[in-house]
């Protein structure tokens with residue numbers, strides 16, 4: 500029984516989350532294969548029996564590489580246990596309208612790809628200023644300040660709740676045979 504973790508990342512936090520998911524599932528004795536989805540490529544993965552797909556939200560959208568992968572693998576994914584991890588900054592807060600947006604983005608992804616995950620988890624990401632260009636950094640500082648969060652305006656500030664993620668993963672994996 501192999502669990503595939505396929506993920507798209509723009510600034511790197513979803514990669515960290517995918518690696519963490521792989522480590523915590525391996526620690527429970529699971530066989531895990533990690534696949535990074537890059538722009539323009541839809542790699543054919545090795546055989547797998549359950550899947551976690553992960554991607555992050557930028558300006559209301561998930562990475563095209565993630566959508567393309569889910570589309571091409573939808574029939575296969577729909578026939579096995581699956582989990583979608585949607586990474587965003589809004590998931591770090593409690594603003595109802597922002598959560599409505601997150602749910603809409605996930606629902607649009609399901610509709611567009613034809614893949615219906617058994618479970619969707621919203622995971623808080625990070626602010627990653629070393630990865631931003633000047634304009635993006637300016638915008639992200641304004642957004643972070645308007646939300647009143649504490650952050651490092653030149654470094655990386657993680658909002659990911661690793662223990663909550665470990666619990667969610669373990670709960671999902673308990674439902675899988677083998």
Ligand SMILES: Cc1cc2nc3c(=O)[nH]c(=O)nc-3n(C[C@H](O)[C@H](O)[C@H](O)COP(=O)(O)O)c2cc1C
Nearest residue numbers: 509510511512513555557558559587588589624625
């Ligand atoms: C240009 C840009 C736009 C973003 N837009 C959104 C957004 O619309 N909603 C949201 O909740 N988070 C948004 N974020 C936050 C990202 O989802 C968050 O930083 C996440 O950790 C990025 O994951 P990655 O490093 O794997 O790409 C945005 C970040 C950037 C840099």
